[in-house]
Amino acid sequence: MSLTVYISPGACAMASHSALEEAGLDYEATVIDLKKGEQRTPEYLAINPAGVTPVLKTDQGVLTQNAAILAWVAETNPDKKLAPVGDAFAMARFHAFNGWLASGLHPAIGKVLFSRPPLEGEAKDQAVEQALAKYDLAEQQIEGDWVFGDGWTLADNYLAVFTRWARQARLLDAGRYPKLNAHLDRVQARPAIQRMLKAEGLEPVAA
Ligand SMILES: N[C@@H](CCC(=O)N[C@@H](CS)C(=O)NCC(=O)O)C(=O)O
Incomplete structure (x- = not known):
């Protein structure tokens, strides 16, 4: 599984970024500079039309929204006990x-x-x-x-x-x-x- 997380340092994407660290997964992090407006470039809008970070690119496709990314990381790594998966x-x-x-x-x-x-x-x-x-x-x-x-x-x-x-x-x-x-x-x-x-x-x- 190859994973790329799109982050903006200090922004809410810290939640998704830290989830990957908590799970001990291999991933790449790509920085989107919000002050420079990089979230509104055509390249980034093609990945996330909402023009916000985070995004997590997975082999299955793109996930947006911290809440969804956290749930996905927790559910795909149940042994890591990142959430009460199964309850x-x-x-x-x-x-x-x-x-x-x-x-x-x-x-x-x-x-x-x-x-x-x-x-x-x-x-x-x-x-x-x-x-x-x-x-x-x-x-x-x-x-x-x-x-x-x-x-x-x-x-x-x-x-x-x-x-x-x-x-x-x-x-x-x-x-x-x-x-x-x-x-x-x-x-x-x-x-x-x-x-x-x-x-x-x-x-x-x-x-
Ligand atoms: N509820 C969304 C919020 C995403 C969001 O608003 N991200 C902000 C950074 S904290 C952003 O990228 N803002 C850029 C902009 O609005 O131009 C999530 O959890 O992913």
């Missing part, structure tokens, strides 16, 4: 959480950090408040050391993309989000995450 109810919860990250948390923090032109004044305050309310929900959903209690899954790495962004923006207040802060530290201590960050030219973000 339909637990897998449904895994999909629900990842779906919420993609449709709830990501757009909310994305609006704060990546709106062009940048938000200012009341519009920015409102976007921050709405994003923080989503982080409140995430804080409540952490069931133990990991999102689903004692058992780490790829959903933990996906969540950490957005807690990393919030910490970088000084929005991950230690008093308001004690569980999310401890969780991000735990995720950043994982060897696979450290390999992924190094490959993207990044460092863990300290509290």
Whole structure:
């Protein structure tokens, strides 16, 4: 199986990139520079017409969406225990959480950090408040050391993309989000995450 992941350093594709590291798979990583607009070149749009990263090219074809890529990596490598493969109810919860990250948390923090032109004044305050309310929900959903209690899954790495962004923006207040802060530290201590960050030219973000 030959695998190529299309990533943009520091962007949400870190979730898919780290999944390949967690699974110990051989793959190539191709960088798409979002600031240069490389996601809108005809060559890239031919791979992903939505013009976003990540993409995972497999022998069967192209996969998009972190949530789908994480599920595929987990299901094709069941021995690696990346998700509760084989337990339909637990897998449904895994999909629900990842779906919420993609449709709830990501757009909310994305609006704060990546709106062009940048938000200012009341519009920015409102976007921050709405994003923080989503982080409140995430804080409540952490069931133990990991999102689903004692058992780490790829959903933990996906969540950490957005807690990393919030910490970088000084929005991950230690008093308001004690569980999310401890969780991000735990995720950043994982060897696979450290390999992924190094490959993207990044460092863990300290509290
Ligand atoms: N829900 C999608 C989100 C993909 C996405 O929005 N990626 C961003 C980077 S975090 C992107 O490539 N943006 C480029 C653009 O919008 O031009 C996924 O998980 O794959």
